[in-house]
Amino acid sequence: xxxxxxxxxxxxxxxxxxxxxxxxxxxxxxxxxxxxxxxxxxxxxxxxxxxxxxxxxxxxxxxxxxxxxxxxxxxxxxxxxxxxxxxxxxxxxxxxxxxxxxxxxxxxxxxxxxxxxxxxxxxxxxxxxxxxxxxxxxxxxxxxxxxxxxxxxxxxxxxxxxxxxxxxxxxxxxxxxxxxxxxxxxxxxxxxxxxxxxxxxxxxxxxxxxxxxxxxxxxxxxxxxxxxxxxxxxxxxxxxxxxxxxxxxxxxxxxxxxxxxxxxxxxxxxxxxxxxxxxxxxxxxxxxxxxxxxxxxxxxxxxxxxxxxxxxxxxxxxxxxxxxxxxxxxxxxxxxxxxxxxxxxxxxxxxxxxxxxxxxxxxxxxxx
Amino acid sequence: xxxxxxxxxxxxxxxxxxxxxxxxxxxxxxxxxxxxxxxxxxxxxxxxxxxxxxxxxxxxxxxxxxxxxxxxxxxxxxxxxxxxxxxxxxxxxxxxxxxxxxxxxxxxxxxxxxxxxxxxxxxxxxxxxxxxxxxxxxxxxxxxxxxxxxxxxxxxxxxxxxxxxxxxxxxxxxxxxxxxxxxxxxxxxxxxxxxxxxxxxxxxxxxxxxxxxxxxxxxxxxxxxxxxxxxxxxxxxxxxxxxxxxxxxxxxxxxxxxxxxxxxxxxxxxxxxxxxxxxxxxxxxxxxxxxxxxxxxxxxxxxxxxxxxxxxxxxxxxxxxxxxxxxxxxxxxxxxxxxxxxxxxxxxxxxxxxxxxxxxxxxxxxxxxxxx
Numbered sequence: 001x002x003x004x005x006x007x008x009x010x011x012x013x014x015x016x017x018x019x020x021x022x023x024x025x026x027x028x029x030x031x032x033x034x035x036x037x038x039x040x041x042x043x044x045x046x047x048x049x050x051x052x053x054x055x056x057x058x059x060x061x062x063x064x065x066x067x068x069x070x071x072x073x074x075x076x077x078x079x080x081x082x083x084x085x086x087x088x089x090x091x092x093x094x095x096x097x098x099x100x101x102x103x104x105x106x107x108x109x110x111x112x113x114x115x116x117x118x119x120x121x122x123x124x125x126x127x128x129x130x131x132x133x134x135x136x137x138x139x140x141x142x143x144x145x146x147x148x149x150x151x152x153x154x155x156x157x158x159x160x161x162x163x164x165x166x167x168x169x170x171x172x173x174x175x176x177x178x179x180x181x182x183x184x185x186x187x188x189x190x191x192x193x194x195x196x197x198x199x200x201x202x203x204x205x206x207x208x209x210x211x212x213x214x215x216x217x218x219x220x221x222x223x224x225x226x227x228x229x230x231x232x233x234x235x236x237x238x239x240x241x242x243x244x245x246x247x248x249x250x251x252x253x254x255x256x257x258x259x260x261x262x263x264x265x266x267x268x269x270x271x272x273x274x275x276x277x278x279x280x281x282x283x284x285x286x287x288x289x290x291x292x293x294x295x296x297x298x299x300x301x302x303x304x305x306x307x308x309x310x311x312x313x314x315x316x317x318x319x320x321x322x323x324x325x326x327x328x329x330x331x332x333x334x335x336x337x338x339x340x341x342x343x344x345x346x347x348x349x350x351x352x353x354x355x356x357x358x359x360x361x362x363x364x365x366x367x368x
Numbered sequence: 369x370x371x372x373x374x375x376x377x378x379x380x381x382x383x384x385x386x387x388x389x390x391x392x393x394x395x396x397x398x399x400x401x402x403x404x405x406x407x408x409x410x411x412x413x414x415x416x417x418x419x420x421x422x423x424x425x426x427x428x429x430x431x432x433x434x435x436x437x438x439x440x441x442x443x444x445x446x447x448x449x450x451x452x453x454x455x456x457x458x459x460x461x462x463x464x465x466x467x468x469x470x471x472x473x474x475x476x477x478x479x480x481x482x483x484x485x486x487x488x489x490x491x492x493x494x495x496x497x498x499x500x501x502x503x504x505x506x507x508x509x510x511x512x513x514x515x516x517x518x519x520x521x522x523x524x525x526x527x528x529x530x531x532x533x534x535x536x537x538x539x540x541x542x543x544x545x546x547x548x549x550x551x552x553x554x555x556x557x558x559x560x561x562x563x564x565x566x567x568x569x570x571x572x573x574x575x576x577x578x579x580x581x582x583x584x585x586x587x588x589x590x591x592x593x594x595x596x597x598x599x600x601x602x603x604x605x606x607x608x609x610x611x612x613x614x615x616x617x618x619x620x621x622x623x624x625x626x627x628x629x630x631x632x633x634x635x636x637x638x639x640x641x642x643x644x645x646x647x648x649x650x651x652x653x654x655x656x657x658x659x660x661x662x663x664x665x666x667x668x669x670x671x672x673x674x675x676x677x678x679x680x681x682x683x684x685x686x687x688x689x690x691x692x693x694x695x696x697x698x699x700x701x702x703x704x705x706x707x708x709x710x711x712x713x714x715x716x717x718x719x720x721x722x723x724x725x726x727x728x729x730x731x732x733x734x735x736x737x738x739x740x
Contacts, residue, residue, distance in 0.1 A: 018653065018655070018656055020650075020651065020656050020659075020660060021655060021656045021659050021660075024659050024660055024663045025659070027663070028663060028666075031663075031667065032666070035667065035670050035671065035685075036670075038682060038685070039670075039671065039681050039682065039685035039688075040670065040675070040676045040681070041676060041680050041681075044677060044679075044680055045679065045680040046679045046680060047677070047679055047680075048679065086537070089537060089538070089707060090703065090707045090708065090709040090710070090713045091703075091709065091712075091713045092699060092703055092707075092709075092713070095679075108530065112529065113529050113530070113531055114530055114531070115530075115531050115532075115533060116530050116531065116532050116533070117532075117533050117534070117535070118532060118533070118534035118535070119534070119535050119536075119537060120534065120535075120536050120537065121537060121538060121707075122536030122537060122538055122539035122540065122542055123538045123539050123546065123547060123702055123706040123707055124547050124677070124702075125536070125539055125542040125543065125544050125546075125547055126544065126547075127677055128536055128539075128542070129542065132534050133501070135532075136532055136534075139530055139532060142530075143529065143530060154476055154477070154480055154481075154511070154514055154515050154518055154519075156476065156482055156483075156484055156507055156508075156510070156511045156514075157481065157482070157483045157484070158483075158484050158485075158486055158503070158504050158507050159483050159484065159485050159486065160486045160487075160488060160500050160504070161485070161486065161487045161488065185662070189658075190655070190659075193654070193655045193658070194655065197653075197654075197655060200575075201574070201575075279386070280654045280655065280658075281386070281389060281567055281571070281654070282386075282388050282389065282392075284563075284567070284654070284658050285389070285392045285396075285563075286392075288563070288662075289392065289396050289400075293400065297403070297404065297407040298407060302675070303407050306414050306415075306416075307414065308406060308407055309406055312403065312406055312407055326460070330460075334458055336458060340458065340459070
């Protein structure tokens with residue numbers, strides 16, 4: 001035991017000596033929370049658009065001032081030909097053009113209908129869709145105002161309730177995602193690299209010939225990263241509670257127990273990578289491309305899994321972060337207890353066991 | 369010049385000796401380009417809907433069959449009560465609940481007005497938003513149909529209507545992959561070039577071979593150039609591979625000039641490689657270099673407008689996005705590939721990337737010290 005503690009102390013010294021890495025290790029979750037919490041939104045705001053008004057009558061002026069008043073658009077009023085609109089799209093200066101034809105209001109009043117054209121730069125389809133919807137609803141509102149006294153019989157009024165997240169904030173999705181990502185990064189990548197590094201620089205040989213059990217050498221390497229990642233989780237949770245004002249609805253104890261399980265899963269993956277590779281660069285590329293990217297893509301935190309083709313949906317089941325993400329989301333946001341997440345916990349546990357057994361099998365005391 | 373030739377020979381040999389690295393460099397972009405656009409699909413479909421129908425009238429049934437016929441929703445089942453349906457939401461089996469109250473049809477006809485309830489699992493904001501608005505659109509359509517049946521048509525015709533026609537240029541079928549693939553290609557290029565160059569000098573530092581180079585009369589800038597050029601060529605190869613994959617798999621052919629595209633990529637690669645080398649000169653171990661590179665890459669990628677529009681960001685975030693070379697690369701990729709933009713359209717982007725390339729590389733040369 002005393003030997004083990006000495007080894008853990010050695011590893012801690014290693015970690016704490018490298019100030020730059022340490023700074024980033026603690027800075028990373030903070031920066032991620034800030035970016036996801038404040039910089040990235042799925043909303044579309046301040047989109048630059050052009051209004052081409054050939055009519056310049058009372059109707060178009062009313063509609064334009066309505067569009068101007070919304071925070072979604074930054075509008076510019078110029079008369080442009082089709083070719084000029086296309087040129088403006090090509091420079092990327094505008095996202096949409098709204099074209100009112102001549103005699104717009106006159107036609108509306110006398111022929112009971114008037115055309116209006118919306119042209120979008122659909123190279124970004126979702127923005128194009130959203131902008132079209134915004135303008136359409138502004139115009140629908142305008143029409144309802146105009147026809148206040150007209151008959152609107154047999155009306156179905158849909159009442160929408162947003163469960164769990166009334167303001168539709170993105171925070172609810174990404175805080176669990178950031179936790180999974182940071183843990184993955186610290187535990188898988190850092191552990192794998194720090195073990196392979198000893199191999200590469202040749203110090204592994206010295207450790208292996210010491211009377212200390214080889215397996216414990218590896219375990220003592222994992223301990224500092226386990227503690228560091230717990231500190232990171234605490235940072236993320238504190239930030240999300242106090243800065244993003246996202247409360248933890250479920251049991252904090254359960255959350256930490258599940259998090260520790262996931263950390264052990266990650267450490268065992270890191271161990272597996274490290275026993276199978278010989279150079280730091282390979283270990284890094286494998287953990288980056290093989291582990292981190294699937295975590296971002298297939299855990300469901302940035303991209304909804306239900307939308308993916310069936311093959312990817314099946315593959316997503318072998319990504320440990322997916323299960324952890326479901327667990328954290330359930331505990332933090334829905335506030336459910338262990339009975340609702342026992343299945344996910346067992347899956348995660350099984351994965352951990354699998355990775356541990358495989359890496360033990362592959363662990364060699366002798367170097368080639 | 370001769371020195372540079374020998375340096376290049378050394379670097380190329382080192383790269384190609386490590387077979388696994390070469391395989392990863394070439395295979396990863398292809399695999400990622402095949403998988404990423406499929407995963408990063410923000411088109412919302414298959415929204416799981418659970419229905420609580422207290423009315424069981426012909427109207428409620430018509431409405432439900434209209435909703436299921438729309439193709440956006442997947443019916444998870446009928447529930448007897450709202451609480452039962454809520455359990456499905458808690459288990460993540462349903463995203464939306466539609467509750468039709470008792471007397472829906474009768475009240476609608478007698479009282480001219482009737483409420484209908486929708487509950488949305490709003491944890492997934494995008495999906496909740498879109499799913500809710502699809503459902504409302506369908507209900508509104510249904511409402512219009514009923515109104516047409518019940519009211520004589522002449523009354524409706526007197527209401528003035530604005531007929532909105534919308535056309536979507538450059539991507540009329542609104543294919544989300546057209547938007548993502550060029551962006552992902554830009555990111556892959558950035559990641560491969562950035563990481564490899566960040567790890568390069570530091571590796572020589574860690575294993576000690578840098579000392580041997582430092583005692584030779586090789587000039588600093590030649591040494592850096594010798595490191596840059598092989599990765600630059602590798603980057604262009606990766607880019608060509610990526611373009612081929614996006615043509616074969618997604619049918620995306622750049623609308624604009626190929627020469628312009630390659631010209632921009634060539635300049636951009638110098639900027640990214642310069643950034644990687646700069647990190648490398650500041651670090652002592654590969655672990656450190658990788659971590660710092662990851663940190664900046666992550667910020668660059670998230671703030672590049674790949675997924676979310678830069679216009680919607682708050683002011684401070686816009687500033688960061690402007691100081692981010694990846695932003696310009698993604699923008700230009702989309703402009704040239706999808707919209708066929710020409711030199712005049714991208715000249716300011718090009719100018720900024722040239723500036724990045726010069727500043728970052730000079731900084732790296734300046735910061736690389738032959739004496740410790």
